[in-house]
Amino acid sequence: MSQAEPIELLPLAPRARWVFHAQALWRFVAFWVPVTVLGGFAGAVAFSAFWAAIVAGVWLMLMFLLAIWYPSLAFDRWGYALREGDLLIARGVVWHTVVAIPTHRIQHVDTHQGPLEQWFGLARVAIFTASGLGADGVIPGLTLEAADALRDTLVRASVGEDDGV
Amino acid sequence: MASDSLPWRSLHPGSVAVNLLPRTVRLLRAGWPFLLYLVMRGGSPTRSNLSDAAVVAALFALTLGRTLVHFLTLRYRVHHGRLEIRSGLLYRQVRAIDPERIQNVELARNVAHRLTGLVEVRVETASGTEVEGLLSALSVEDAEELVAVLEHARRGVVDRSAEAPEPEIVVATSFSDLVRYGATAARVGALALVAVGVTSDATRWLPPEQAAALQTRFTWVLGVVIGVGTLSGAWLVGIALAIVRHWGFSLALAKERLIATEGLLSTRRVELRLSKVQLVLVNQTLPRRVAGFASVQIETAATRDAGGAEGGAQAFVPVVDTDDLDRVVAIALPHADVKVHDSRTRRPHPRSLWRMLTASAISTGALVGLALGFFGYEGLWALLLFPVNIATTALDFRMQGWLVSPRMVYTRGGYWNLRTLLIDRSRVQSLLVEEGPLQRLFGLASLRVRVAGSSVRLPEVDTEQAYALLDTLRGRSVEAADGVARGG
Numbered sequence: 251m252s253q254a255e256p257i258e259l260l261p262l263a264p265r266a267r268w269v270f271h272a273q274a275l276w277r278f279v280a281f282w283v284p285v286t287v288l289g290g291f292a293g294a295v296a297f298s299a300f301w302a303a304i305v306a307g308v309w310l311m312l313m314f315l316l317a318i319w320y321p322s323l324a325f326d327r328w329g330y331a332l333r334e335g336d337l338l339i340a341r342g343v344v345w346h347t348v349v350a351i352p353t354h355r356i357q358h359v360d361t362h363q364g365p366l367e368q369w370f371g372l373a374r375v376a377i378f379t380a381s382g383l384g385a386d387g388v389i390p391g392l393t394l395e396a397a398d399a400l401r402d403t404l405v406r407a408s409v410g411e412d413d414g415v
Numbered sequence: 416m417a418s419d420s421l422p423w424r425s426l427h428p429g430s431v432a433v434n435l436l437p438r439t440v441r442l443l444r445a446g447w448p449f450l451l452y453l454v455m456r457g458g459s460p461t462r463s464n465l466s467d468a469a470v471v472a473a474l475f476a477l478t479l480g481r482t483l484v485h486f487l488t489l490r491y492r493v494h495h496g497r498l499e500i501r502s503g504l505l506y507r508q509v510r511a512i513d514p515e516r517i518q519n520v521e522l523a524r525n526v527a528h529r530l531t532g533l534v535e536v537r538v539e540t541a542s543g544t545e546v547e548g549l550l551s552a553l554s555v556e557d558a559e560e561l562v563a564v565l566e567h568a569r570r571g572v573v574d575r576s577a578e579a580p581e582p583e584i585v586v587a588t589s590f591s592d593l594v595r596y597g598a599t600a601a602r603v604g605a606l607a608l609v610a611v612g613v614t615s616d617a618t619r620w621l622p623p624e625q626a627a628a629l630q631t632r633f634t635w636v637l638g639v640v641i642g643v644g645t646l647s648g649a650w651l652v653g654i655a656l657a658i659v660r661h662w663g664f665s666l667a668l669a670k671e672r673l674i675a676t677e678g679l680l681s682t683r684r685v686e687l688r689l690s691k692v693q694l695v696l697v698n699q700t701l702p703r704r705v706a707g708f709a710s711v712q713i714e715t716a717a718t719r720d721a722g723g724a725e726g727g728a729q730a731f732v733p734v735v736d737t738d739d740l741d742r743v744v745a746i747a748l749p750h751a752d753v754k755v756h757d758s759r760t761r762r763p764h765p766r767s768l769w770r771m772l773t774a775s776a777i778s779t780g781a782l783v784g785l786a787l788g789f790f791g792y793e794g795l796w797a798l799l800l801f802p803v804n805i806a807t808t809a810l811d812f813r814m815q816g817w818l819v820s821p822r823m824v825y826t827r828g829g830y831w832n833l834r835t836l837l838i839d840r841s842r843v844q845s846l847l848v849e850e851g852p853l854q855r856l857f858g859l860a861s862l863r864v865r866v867a868g869s870s871v872r873l874p875e876v877d878t879e880q881a882y883a884l885l886d887t888l889r890g891r892s893v894e895a896a897d898g899v900a901r902g903g
Contacts, residue, residue, distance in 0.1 A: 335889065335890065336889045342850075344851075344852055345849065345851050345852070346849070346850040346855070347847055347848070347850075348847065348848045348882070348885070349845060349846070349847050350846045350847075350885050351844075351845045352843075352845070352889055352890075355843075355844045355845065379844035379845050379865070379867075380541050380716060380844055380867040381844040381845060381865040381866065381868070381869075381870070382541060382716065382867055382868050383865060383870055386844065386845040386865065387845070
């Protein structure tokens with residue numbers, strides 16, 4: 251963030267870290283394992299079974315370590331701040347992104363709860379403007395009460411404003 | 416009957432014929448694997464012919480039935496100023512569109528429409544996913560009446576007896592303009608390259624004796640003749656396509672609306688409100704910069720990715736002379752305080768060149784590695800990509816520029832295809848500062864500006880400056896601060 255104007259970002263709910271890890275492990279099991287196994291078979295047929303197995307095994311190990319380590323980094327990097335006139339969302343480990351959404355541009359605000367989020371009592375807030383490019387900003391891992399409160403605050407701030415469309 | 420309302424009306428009966436052909440084509444395109452299976456499979460000639468015919472007849476009957484249902488169930492009206500469209504038999508839908516939410520209204524006529532004297536009306540809002548109000552075939556009188564009623568409903572004007580002002584032609588494209596446009600189209604070059612490449616590779620496909628004989632005869636003179644012929648053919652295709660698509664193009668200004676009309680076989684008429692314009696894009700490929708003209712796209716919030724630059728814009732002006740660009744942009748963006756070639760334009764940060772060269776070297780190295788892996792020593796030719804990419808990167812960097820004025824955001828980039836974007840600051844929806852790993856290494860960041868329907872990235876600047884720009888642009892527009900009322 252800018253050194254000239256330090257902004258205090260609010261963190262996500264602490265138990266959201268477990269959701270991040272659970273989602274990463276699910277992706278590892280549901281996507282990376284089958285893809286790597288298929289790729290290993292293809293490599294065994296096209297090249298060498300021995301080397302295909304080595305490469306697939308190393309790749310799976312890397313993906314597993316990433317699933318263990320990366321979610322904590324992502325959790326620590328996510329923060330938001332409701333300033334006067336806009337909502338700021340910062341995120342990203344490899345690719346840092348800071349989004350500023352002027353409150354007077356907000357079209358609507360959604361809260362989502364997947365099964366994991368419901369189990370942990372958390373929710374995800376998605377903020378939409380008229381950009382039409384999907385959600386302009388997403389804040390995962392808020393408690394349900396905090397998500398509802400943020401949604402209501404943002405919607406109240408946008409009522410009656412020029413949407414720039 | 417009030418002037419801002421229309422009773423329930425249906426599509427013209429000719430819509431069945433107009434819609435049947437494209438629906439059949441869509442069905443064939445969607446079901447080509449099944450049709451291919453029917454063609455390829457064996458079996459008893461008599462039984463397979465009868466069953467194949469039955470399947471095809473059933474599919475056609477289904478298409479005909481859906482087209483008939485569409486005609487019989489679709490109704491539209493303007494009620495209390497809102498456009499309402501209802502349709503469907505099993506799955507019924509009613510859509511209501513407030514006139515204030517309409518971004519643009521398009522009247523399109525393809526060959527079938529022209530043969531039947533009908534027109535397709537497309538009403539688009541900012542939701543950006545599809546044409547929200549599609550009336551596939553109305554009579555010309557009904558279509559014009561609908562457009563007029565919607566406009567009156569939006570303005571709240573009851574008096575329809577007053578004559579509409581004569582539109583003022585802003586840009587009109589001549590035959591020679593279309594020749595210039597078609598001759599410089601990027602696809603012409605691509606076609607020529609492909610044709611020349613295929614011609615030169617033909618020697619590999621021939622039997623060795625014929626290939627050797629052809630090579631001895633393939634002198635440079637023959638090569639030049641073939642090249643010129645290929646290019647001429649490619650040019651002719653490009654010019655023909657430009658004429659068919661943009662024949663008779665004109666951009667007119669009427670009150671606070673821009674009206675674009677064009678087309679030889681399929682005519683297209685688009686009306687945009689000036690108050691809905693989000694950004695203006697000026698496109699100049701290298702051949703067109705040399706030829707002294709550019710193409711201009713005027714985008715509203717209804718802009719969608721419809722496959723290529725021309726498909727996504729609501730009003731596309733194919734030919735604007737370079738000297739005339741500022742005038743056209745000023746009409747589309749009346750509050751613009753920036754010129755297309757503005758001397759105040761700022762350069763990207765000098766470190767951005769090193770970042771771009773580093774990224775280019777990494778990606779080129781990966782390509783060279785792949786080439787060597789697949790082709791062995793023959794893949795060494797890929798090393799030629801290094802000087803090419805370095806030169807391209809340096810040229811791209813040289814063309815980049817940006818400017819944030821009290822009313823506009825301006826960004827420019829690209830050497831082979833120079834794109835200049837002008838965005839009204841009062842249209843900014845959200846902002847992003849992005850820092851990739853290489854950018855962080857060089858202390859750089861990019862600012863991305865989102866407006867309705869589009870997202871624009873400025874050239875790289877110092878990280879501090881990127882966040883300063885974010886703070887500057889996140890506030891309300893200068894216009895709102897000045898209390899200037901926006902018309903339309």
